[in-house]
Amino acid sequence: MRGLAILGLVLLAPALSAVAAERMRGVAVTEERIALVVGNAAYRNDPLDNPVNDARLIAKSLKQSGFSVSLQENLDRRGLVDALREFGNHLDENTIAVLYYAGHGLQLRDRNYLIPVDAEIRSEDEIPIAGVDLGFMLGRMSTARSRINIVILDACRNNPFSGKGGPRAQGLAQMDAPVGTLLAYATAPGKLAADGSGANSLYATHLARHLLTPGLPIEHVFKRVREGVVRDTREQQIPWESSSLQGEFAFVPGVAATREAAADVDAAGELAFWSSIQASNRADEYRAYLRQYPNGRFAALAQTRVAVFTVPPAAPPQATAARPDTLPRAGDTWRYRVQDQFRIGDLFLTAKVDGVTADGVAETWTTTSDAKLRTTLVPLEPGFSTLPGWTLTPPEFAPYLQAAQPLRVGQRLPELTRSVDQLLVPLSGRVEAEEDVVVAAGRFKALKLVLRGQTATRSVARARAVSVEHVVWYVPEVKRSVKATVSTTVGSSLREATTVELMEFKLH
Known part of the structure; x- marks a missing residue:
């Protein structure tokens, strides 16, 4: 046999x-860690208080965790495109890449756009030419085949163009993460995040702290960020992630404290996440919940709703049962x-x-x-x-x-x-x-x-x-x-x- x-x-x-x-x-290979951190605050029509401060805070934390960081501030459209292009040119299969963006962001027809500081948008049709499509960077990451790509969008602040005959959509659109990528949003799709009353936004504050926890898996980092933001905003802001990562990664390598690992699935964060999607009729949102909380209290209900809201493919003709392999x-x-x-x-x-x-x-x-x-x-x-x-x-x-x-x-x-x-x-x-x-x-x-x-x-x-x-x-x-x-x-x-x-x- x-x-x-x-x-x-x-x-x-x-x-x-x-x-x-x-x-x-x-073979054991140590991978190169690189990061592009962008903070856009000096907008002509509606300047923001904290994105530059947030970018500096995150850049500092990433440097402490071993990343080679390019920190860029207040970029116009050409500067933003050049920064993304240069970052993309350094990616390959041996890199772990992080893109952090703080500033204005807009959605249009399920695509997300980063808004440079020189943008003047009077109608929705101008978003693609005034902003920079996030899909450009995701495409570069996919082509480079980096093992891990992390895209963090602290870009869901108020829409400064909505009151001037411009686009009315707020927040960012839900996107599926390409293979090997984690997409993190400061708040749920279509929602707004506060710029913050202090020197930094709540999201950046919690992220900078938790990513420095030794041995903490990246998925756990963002769950703890969500728990902290949900608690501090009394469930008014709920951070969100979409992940297709296929390997282990910790910003700071090491051994995670047992108590912290056991307390990872935070009840308040999970409840807030579920509350944000429980009225939805989109299967992908329930799949996102299951990726974050595969053994959560609402997992069975989420699986049922995935089945209800997913159109099953037609069965192939004359299908035969395969032997278990x-x-x-x-x-x-x-x-x-x-x-x-x-x-x-x-x-x-x-x-x-x-x-x-x-x-x-x-x-x-x-x-x-x-x-x-x-x-x-x-x-x-x-x-x-x-x-x-x-x-x-x-x-x-x-x-x-x-x-x-x-x-x-x-x-x-x-x-x-x-x-x-x-x-x-x-x-x-x-x-x-x-x-x-x-x-x-x-x-x-x-x-x-x-x-x-x-x-x-x-x-x-x-x-x-x-x-x-x-x-x-x-x-x-x-x-x-x-x-x-x-x-x-x-x-x-x-x-x-x-x-x-x-x-x-x-x-x-």
């Missing part, structure tokens, strides 16, 4: 021998949270499949602990795999084991070894049970594999025995392990106590 499975991989997977060889060696595909992603008794907080990891060969699964890994992009080849056969330059978690045991061979209760694995303190600990494995397992990604019927082993006391230096236990839960329809625990003792001291839990996943 195992031979047939491997043969099937060779026939089904693309020829990635060169990629596989590279992944087998393992346990093999991963290029583009499949899984996001995990790692909790460890010996650290003060949590880590977040994302694994993405680049390709599948007979030698294993080529993966790209990102984490919130650092700014590195790691690639590796994960074998399909039983065994342990590690990431290049990675020591913060125990080695992962065969996450794709069920893809190489069918698992059944009572099945035993060949004897394996794992190195602990330069000692090889023999491990024996057995599929012990089929049981329900509940993780953040959902409730699943899983097969539980347990590996245990111990060195003989007489063979251990200083007469200290080493005991190791790995427990892994497999779910065929998820195509990768959904949970794992590791416990290691050296003598009488607990050395490892780690839990890895699946948060969410996306299959192609």
